[in-house]
Amino acid sequence: GENVEQHPSTLSVQEGDSAVIKCTYSDSASNYFPWYKQELGKRPQLIIDIRSNVGEKKDQRIAVTLNKTAKHFSLHITETQPEDSAVYFCAPRSGGDQKVTFGTGTKLQVIP
Amino acid sequence: EAGVAQSPRYKIIEKRQSVAFWCNPISGHATLYWYQQILGQGPKLLIQFQNNGVVDDSQLPKDRFSAERLKGVDSTLKIQPAKLEDSAVYLCASSFQGGRETQYFGPGTRLLVL
Numbered sequence: 001g002e003n004v005e006q007h008p009s010t011l012s013v014q015e016g017d018s019a020v021i022k023c024t025y026s027d028s029a030s031n032y033f034p035w036y037k038q039e040l041g042k043r044p045q046l047i048i049d050i051r052s053n054v055g056e057k058k059d060q061r062i063a064v065t066l067n068k069t070a071k072h073f074s075l076h077i078t079e080t081q082p083e084d085s086a087v088y089f090c091a092p093r094s095g096g097d098q099k100v101t102f103g104t105g106t107k108l109q110v111i112p
Numbered sequence: 113e114a115g116v117a118q119s120p121r122y123k124i125i126e127k128r129q130s131v132a133f134w135c136n137p138i139s140g141h142a143t144l145y146w147y148q149q150i151l152g153q154g155p156k157l158l159i160q161f162q163n164n165g166v167v168d169d170s171q172l173p174k175d176r177f178s179a180e181r182l183k184g185v186d187s188t189l190k191i192q193p194a195k196l197e198d199s200a201v202y203l204c205a206s207s208f209q210g211g212r213e214t215q216y217f218g219p220g221t222r223l224l225v226l
Contacts, residue, residue, distance in 0.1 A: 034214070043203065043217040044155065089154050091215075099168050100145070100215070102154035 002027045002094050006103035013080050014111050021088055021106045024072040029095030033066055033073045036089045038105075044089060048075070052095075080110045114138065116218035118204050124224045130192040133221045137185070137206030143167075145215065146179055146189050147203040155203055161187065162209075194225045 003026040013019050023033075034049035050057045050064045050073065057064050063076040073092070077084055090103040117136040125131050137144050142163050147155035158177065159169040163184035172179070176195070181187040191198055201220040207213040 043219055045217070046214050049214065099160075099170075100157055102147075102156070105152075105154045 002030070002092065002099065002101040004090065004092060004101045004103045006088075006090055006106050008106060009104065010107045010109070012109045012111060015080060015082060017080055019075075019077045019080055019084070019108055019110075021075045021090075021108070022072055023074065023090030023092070023103050025090075025092045025101075026071065027092070027094040027096075028068075028071060030071075030092045031095045032093040033064065034091050034093075035064060035075045036091060036102075037086045038089065039086045047088075077108075080108075082110050082112050084108060085110045116204055116206050116216055118202075118218035118221055120221055121219060122222050122224075124226065125194055126226050127196055128193040130190065131194055131223065132191075133189045133202050133204075133223075135187045135189070135204030135218060137187075137204070138216055140208065141206035141216075142184070142209050143207045143213075144181055144187050145205040145207075146187070147205065148200045149203055149220070150200045158189070191223075194223075196225050199223055199225045 005024045007022050031052040036044035037047045038044040048062050048064050061078045066073040087105045087107050089105050119134050144161045146158045149155045158172045159179045160167040161181040164181045179189045201222050203220045204218040205215040207215045
Protein backbone atom coordinates (compact mmCIF):
# COMPACT_ATOMS: atom_id res chain seq x y z
CA GLY A 1 0.00 0.00 0.00
CA GLU A 2 0.90 3.67 -0.14
CA ASN A 3 3.39 4.94 2.42
CA VAL A 4 2.26 8.35 3.76
CA GLU A 5 4.18 10.47 6.23
CA GLN A 6 3.43 13.84 7.77
CA HIS A 7 5.81 16.31 9.33
CA PRO A 8 5.90 17.70 11.89
CA SER A 9 3.84 15.55 14.22
CA THR A 10 3.20 18.53 16.50
CA LEU A 11 3.40 22.24 15.80
CA SER A 12 2.93 25.22 18.11
CA VAL A 13 2.65 28.71 16.70
CA GLN A 14 1.73 32.11 18.05
CA GLU A 15 -1.59 33.53 16.94
CA GLY A 16 -1.13 35.42 13.70
CA ASP A 17 1.91 33.43 12.59
CA SER A 18 1.92 30.96 9.69
CA ALA A 19 1.92 27.17 9.89
CA VAL A 20 3.13 24.69 7.30
CA ILE A 21 2.54 20.93 7.35
CA LYS A 22 4.15 18.61 4.84
CA CYS A 23 2.87 15.27 3.55
CA THR A 24 5.03 12.84 1.59
CA TYR A 25 3.63 9.88 -0.31
CA SER A 26 5.10 6.96 -2.21
CA ASP A 27 2.68 6.24 -5.08
CA SER A 28 3.68 8.31 -8.09
CA ALA A 29 0.26 7.62 -9.62
CA SER A 30 -1.58 9.40 -6.79
CA ASN A 31 -3.90 11.99 -8.28
CA TYR A 32 -5.95 13.53 -5.48
CA PHE A 33 -4.54 15.29 -2.43
CA PRO A 34 -6.92 16.43 0.32
CA TRP A 35 -6.32 17.84 3.78
CA TYR A 36 -8.72 17.10 6.64
CA LYS A 37 -9.09 18.92 9.94
CA GLN A 38 -10.19 17.01 13.02
CA GLU A 39 -11.04 18.87 16.19
CA LEU A 40 -10.94 17.01 19.48
CA GLY A 41 -13.77 14.50 19.71
CA LYS A 42 -15.16 15.42 16.30
CA ARG A 43 -15.17 13.93 12.83
CA PRO A 44 -12.60 14.77 10.13
CA GLN A 45 -13.71 17.48 7.73
CA LEU A 46 -12.23 18.42 4.40
CA ILE A 47 -10.65 21.86 4.42
CA ILE A 48 -8.90 21.95 1.05
CA ASP A 49 -7.92 19.60 -1.75
CA ILE A 50 -5.93 19.68 -4.96
CA ARG A 51 -5.89 17.60 -8.11
CA SER A 52 -2.75 16.32 -9.77
CA ASN A 53 -2.95 18.74 -12.68
CA VAL A 54 -2.72 21.80 -10.41
CA GLY A 55 0.34 23.03 -8.50
CA GLU A 56 -1.31 25.32 -5.97
CA LYS A 57 -4.74 26.16 -4.63
CA LYS A 58 -5.76 28.84 -2.18
CA ASP A 59 -8.90 29.43 -0.11
CA GLN A 60 -8.69 32.53 2.08
CA ARG A 61 -6.09 31.77 4.79
CA ILE A 62 -5.51 28.19 3.66
CA ALA A 63 -3.45 26.99 0.71
CA VAL A 64 -2.15 23.69 -0.58
CA THR A 65 0.90 23.24 -2.80
CA LEU A 66 1.79 20.10 -4.71
CA ASN A 67 5.16 18.87 -5.92
CA LYS A 68 4.47 15.71 -7.92
CA THR A 69 8.10 15.21 -8.87
CA ALA A 70 9.19 15.07 -5.25
CA LYS A 71 5.96 13.36 -4.19
CA HIS A 72 4.90 15.73 -1.47
CA PHE A 73 2.21 18.31 -0.83
CA SER A 74 1.91 20.90 1.90
CA LEU A 75 -0.78 22.69 3.84
CA HIS A 76 -0.20 26.37 4.52
CA ILE A 77 -2.23 28.32 7.07
CA THR A 78 -1.58 32.05 7.33
CA GLU A 79 -2.68 34.44 10.09
CA THR A 80 -3.42 31.52 12.40
CA GLN A 81 -6.24 31.80 14.91
CA PRO A 82 -6.98 29.78 18.08
CA GLU A 83 -9.81 27.98 16.26
CA ASP A 84 -7.22 26.54 13.86
CA SER A 85 -6.01 24.36 16.74
CA ALA A 86 -6.75 20.76 15.71
CA VAL A 87 -5.19 17.66 14.20
CA TYR A 88 -4.62 17.85 10.47
CA PHE A 89 -4.46 14.79 8.22
CA CYS A 90 -3.40 14.42 4.65
CA ALA A 91 -5.07 11.58 2.73
CA PRO A 92 -3.62 11.10 -0.77
CA ARG A 93 -5.55 8.83 -3.08
CA SER A 94 -3.62 6.39 -5.26
CA GLY A 95 -4.29 6.62 -8.95
CA GLY A 96 -4.81 2.98 -9.81
CA ASP A 97 -7.13 1.53 -7.22
CA GLN A 98 -8.28 4.88 -5.78
CA LYS A 99 -7.33 3.66 -2.32
CA VAL A 100 -7.16 6.32 0.40
CA THR A 101 -4.36 6.34 2.97
CA PHE A 102 -4.47 8.80 5.84
CA GLY A 103 -1.29 10.29 7.21
CA THR A 104 -0.29 10.04 10.85
CA GLY A 105 -1.59 13.50 11.65
CA THR A 106 -0.15 16.82 12.80
CA LYS A 107 -1.38 18.39 16.00
CA LEU A 108 -1.43 22.14 15.57
CA GLN A 109 -1.67 24.39 18.62
CA VAL A 110 -2.22 28.10 18.11
CA ILE A 111 -1.23 30.05 21.20
CA PRO A 112 -3.28 33.21 21.79
CA GLU B 113 -29.03 17.96 3.04
CA ALA B 114 -28.76 15.35 5.79
CA GLY B 115 -25.28 14.15 6.66
CA VAL B 116 -23.91 10.68 7.24
CA ALA B 117 -25.72 9.01 10.14
CA GLN B 118 -24.19 6.43 12.44
CA SER B 119 -25.47 4.47 15.41
CA PRO B 120 -24.88 3.78 18.16
CA ARG B 121 -22.68 6.71 19.19
CA TYR B 122 -21.13 4.82 22.08
CA LYS B 123 -20.78 1.14 22.93
CA ILE B 124 -19.12 -0.67 25.80
CA ILE B 125 -18.71 -4.44 25.59
CA GLU B 126 -16.57 -7.14 27.12
CA LYS B 127 -13.95 -8.98 25.12
CA ARG B 128 -15.22 -11.93 23.12
CA GLN B 129 -18.66 -10.32 22.77
CA SER B 130 -20.12 -9.24 19.45
CA VAL B 131 -21.03 -5.74 18.31
CA ALA B 132 -22.56 -4.17 15.22
CA PHE B 133 -22.46 -0.64 13.89
CA TRP B 134 -24.81 0.94 11.40
CA CYS B 135 -24.24 3.66 8.82
CA ASN B 136 -26.59 5.55 6.54
CA PRO B 137 -24.70 7.57 3.90
CA ILE B 138 -25.72 10.80 2.26
CA SER B 139 -28.47 10.20 -0.27
CA GLY B 140 -27.08 9.55 -3.72
CA HIS B 141 -23.56 8.77 -2.57
CA ALA B 142 -22.40 5.58 -4.25
CA THR B 143 -19.23 5.06 -2.27
CA LEU B 144 -19.16 4.17 1.41
CA TYR B 145 -16.12 3.75 3.65
CA TRP B 146 -15.55 2.30 7.11
CA TYR B 147 -12.54 3.52 9.04
CA GLN B 148 -11.05 2.55 12.38
CA GLN B 149 -9.43 5.38 14.31
CA ILE B 150 -7.43 4.42 17.36
CA LEU B 151 -6.74 7.25 19.81
CA GLY B 152 -3.87 9.42 18.62
CA GLN B 153 -3.73 7.89 15.13
CA GLY B 154 -5.12 8.67 11.72
CA PRO B 155 -8.17 6.87 10.35
CA LYS B 156 -7.36 3.46 8.89
CA LEU B 157 -9.53 2.28 6.02
CA LEU B 158 -11.20 -1.05 6.79
CA ILE B 159 -13.47 -1.44 3.79
CA GLN B 160 -14.70 0.57 0.81
CA PHE B 161 -17.94 -0.15 -1.04
CA GLN B 162 -18.98 1.10 -4.47
CA ASN B 163 -22.75 0.68 -4.45
CA ASN B 164 -23.09 -2.79 -2.90
CA GLY B 165 -19.80 -4.19 -4.20
CA VAL B 166 -16.54 -4.27 -2.26
CA VAL B 167 -13.76 -2.18 -3.79
CA ASP B 168 -11.12 -2.63 -1.09
CA ASP B 169 -11.10 -4.68 2.09
CA SER B 170 -7.38 -5.39 2.27
CA GLN B 171 -7.06 -4.03 5.82
CA LEU B 172 -10.20 -5.65 7.23
CA PRO B 173 -9.37 -8.39 9.79
CA LYS B 174 -11.65 -10.90 8.17
CA ASP B 175 -11.36 -13.46 10.92
CA ARG B 176 -13.40 -11.22 13.19
CA PHE B 177 -14.72 -8.26 11.18
CA SER B 178 -17.42 -8.37 8.55
CA ALA B 179 -19.32 -5.68 6.67
CA GLU B 180 -22.17 -5.56 4.24
CA ARG B 181 -24.03 -2.94 2.28
CA LEU B 182 -27.42 -4.20 1.32
CA LYS B 183 -29.13 -2.57 -1.67
CA GLY B 184 -26.19 -0.19 -2.02
CA VAL B 185 -27.41 2.19 0.69
CA ASP B 186 -27.08 1.43 4.43
CA SER B 187 -24.16 -0.54 5.77
CA THR B 188 -23.37 -2.54 8.88
CA LEU B 189 -19.97 -3.38 10.32
CA LYS B 190 -19.74 -6.29 12.74
CA ILE B 191 -17.03 -7.47 15.10
CA GLN B 192 -17.22 -11.01 16.41
CA PRO B 193 -15.54 -11.74 18.79
CA ALA B 194 -14.18 -8.40 20.00
CA LYS B 195 -10.68 -7.98 21.37
CA LEU B 196 -9.28 -5.30 23.65
CA GLU B 197 -7.33 -3.78 20.74
CA ASP B 198 -10.58 -3.14 18.87
CA SER B 199 -11.28 -0.20 21.18
CA ALA B 200 -11.44 2.75 18.82
CA VAL B 201 -13.76 5.13 17.03
CA TYR B 202 -15.37 3.61 13.97
CA LEU B 203 -16.03 6.22 11.32
CA CYS B 204 -18.28 5.85 8.34
CA ALA B 205 -17.85 8.17 5.35
CA SER B 206 -19.47 8.50 1.97
CA SER B 207 -18.67 10.19 -1.31
CA PHE B 208 -20.57 10.77 -4.52
CA GLN B 209 -18.35 8.33 -6.35
CA GLY B 210 -15.11 6.52 -5.67
CA GLY B 211 -12.92 8.78 -7.77
CA ARG B 212 -11.63 12.02 -6.33
CA GLU B 213 -14.74 13.23 -4.65
CA THR B 214 -14.83 14.63 -1.14
CA GLN B 215 -15.51 12.21 1.68
CA TYR B 216 -18.11 13.24 4.24
CA PHE B 217 -17.74 11.63 7.63
CA GLY B 218 -20.37 10.58 10.12
CA PRO B 219 -20.01 11.36 13.85
CA GLY B 220 -18.47 7.95 14.55
CA THR B 221 -19.14 5.17 17.03
CA ARG B 222 -16.85 5.08 20.04
CA LEU B 223 -16.22 1.45 21.06
CA LEU B 224 -14.67 0.42 24.35
CA VAL B 225 -13.81 -3.24 24.83
CA LEU B 226 -13.21 -4.25 28.45
